[in-house]
Amino acid sequence: xxxxxxxxxxxxxxxxxxxxxxxxxxxxxxxxxxxxxxxxxxxxxxxxxxxxxxxxxxxxxxxxxxxxxxxxxxxxxxxxxxxxxxxxxxxxxxxxxxxxxxxxxxxxxxxxxxxxxxxxxxxxxxxxxxxxxxxxxxxxxxxxxxxxxxxxxxxxxxxxxxxxxxxxxxxxxxxxxxxxxxxxxxxxxxxxxxxxxxxxxxxxxxxxxxxxxxxxxxxxxxxxxxxxxxxxxxxxxxxxxxxxxxxxxxxxxxxxxxxxxxxxxxxxxxxxxxxxxxxxxxxxxxxxxxxxxxxxxxxxxxxxxxxxxxxxxxxxxxxxxxxxxxxxxxxxxxxxxxxxxxxxxxxxxxxxxxxxxxxxxxxxxxxxxxxxxxxxxxxxxxxxxxxxxxxxxxxxxxx
Numbered sequence: 001x002x003x004x005x006x007x008x009x010x011x012x013x014x015x016x017x018x019x020x021x022x023x024x025x026x027x028x029x030x031x032x033x034x035x036x037x038x039x040x041x042x043x044x045x046x047x048x049x050x051x052x053x054x055x056x057x058x059x060x061x062x063x064x065x066x067x068x069x070x071x072x073x074x075x076x077x078x079x080x081x082x083x084x085x086x087x088x089x090x091x092x093x094x095x096x097x098x099x100x101x102x103x104x105x106x107x108x109x110x111x112x113x114x115x116x117x118x119x120x121x122x123x124x125x126x127x128x129x130x131x132x133x134x135x136x137x138x139x140x141x142x143x144x145x146x147x148x149x150x151x152x153x154x155x156x157x158x159x160x161x162x163x164x165x166x167x168x169x170x171x172x173x174x175x176x177x178x179x180x181x182x183x184x185x186x187x188x189x190x191x192x193x194x195x196x197x198x199x200x201x202x203x204x205x206x207x208x209x210x211x212x213x214x215x216x217x218x219x220x221x222x223x224x225x226x227x228x229x230x231x232x233x234x235x236x237x238x239x240x241x242x243x244x245x246x247x248x249x250x251x252x253x254x255x256x257x258x259x260x261x262x263x264x265x266x267x268x269x270x271x272x273x274x275x276x277x278x279x280x281x282x283x284x285x286x287x288x289x290x291x292x293x294x295x296x297x298x299x300x301x302x303x304x305x306x307x308x309x310x311x312x313x314x315x316x317x318x319x320x321x322x323x324x325x326x327x328x329x330x331x332x333x334x335x336x337x338x339x340x341x342x343x344x345x346x347x348x349x350x351x352x353x354x355x356x357x358x359x360x361x362x363x364x365x366x367x368x369x370x371x372x373x374x375x376x377x378x379x380x381x382x383x384x385x386x387x388x389x390x391x392x393x394x395x396x397x398x399x
Contacts, residue, residue, distance in 0.1 A: 006155055013151040020144035027137020031129040034084040038114060038127040046070040046113035046125070048106045049078070053090070062090040064099055070113045072120040079113070083126040094130040101126065138199045146192055171248030171266070174366040176241055183234030187227045194224025240362075243355045245269035249347065249368045252379050256345065256372035258331050263379035265322040266349075266366075269356040276351035276364070278323040280306045282331050282372075287340040303343075304331045321349065324381050334372045345372045 050067035069078045083098060090096055102125055105111045116122040198221060247266045256262035262280060282304035288297045306325055336342045348367040355362050 013148045016144040016148040020141040023137045023140035041114040046111040079123045081124045142196045171250045172368050180234045180238035187231035190227030243357050257375035257377045260376040261326045261379035263324040263381040268319045270353040273352040275309045279348045283344045
């Protein structure tokens, strides 16, 4: 079943790629290439010979038949081509604007034709393109290719997961390890919005002139610019995180005991400097439902806060930072109480380290969300702490 699902995703991905290319080719590349061919066309006065409309029965659309004459280099020519697409069909706002523009020129007694100086038989009355259709074509291309890219990425990761026998890393990842990734996703949203919107807005106003074009395109550039700055910030945060290294937390026992011990450790590549402070918090989170337009709100009440200090110097444990909380009053286990209330236990650690990559002295701050269950079990780490002068317990309180 999983193989069939993967194959279906691959087929959908290839289909999206094809449809995106078709949309780009027919609605963007083709009209723009035709428009570029008319760049060297010259303006000459023209006389209107025929101007009539008629219904074409299968679609019920109004077709416009225009014939005009013009003189170029002393020779008279006749033509019927209206724009780069050929004849004019009244089906949308763009075609009606072209129709109105030509008719207004005729009413004012000044009809202009654009003539190819290399081939005077080739001419047209309007050399703009349907910016709205081209914008829609670009949107179809960019959105379908973005979806196809992420589907291909999903398939790649799925294949790599099947090949991998290592599994996920043990331990609890810190909140700080997720922050650069979340910022990176936000940056992707802004950059992708820019990829879609900037060309769309540019194409949609391609026939207009003046300050409107400048304002619309300038505003649309806000998205990729913001995306770039967010990406740079997330990259910098990831570099700062990597400079110290990953610090996955290991609980011993694997779940904290609300009437026993909450203990564990994390290993660190960087060198600890001096004392580290571990802070354990238990909080009651509650969602307050309201009928106002502002929506629901959330309040958090601290039930328990406790701190311990750990000095790694001379412990003989390498760069393994250990903590032990015990002897506190009964506190609720972590998890959801109901749909609106939950108990959350978090552990934070602060200190200073010498970064293993650069040797710089840096401030160290990491925090984790930890599971705590009902129980009185003691940790084996308690025996290590027995008689150790480095352990300093302070600020223990139930609120």
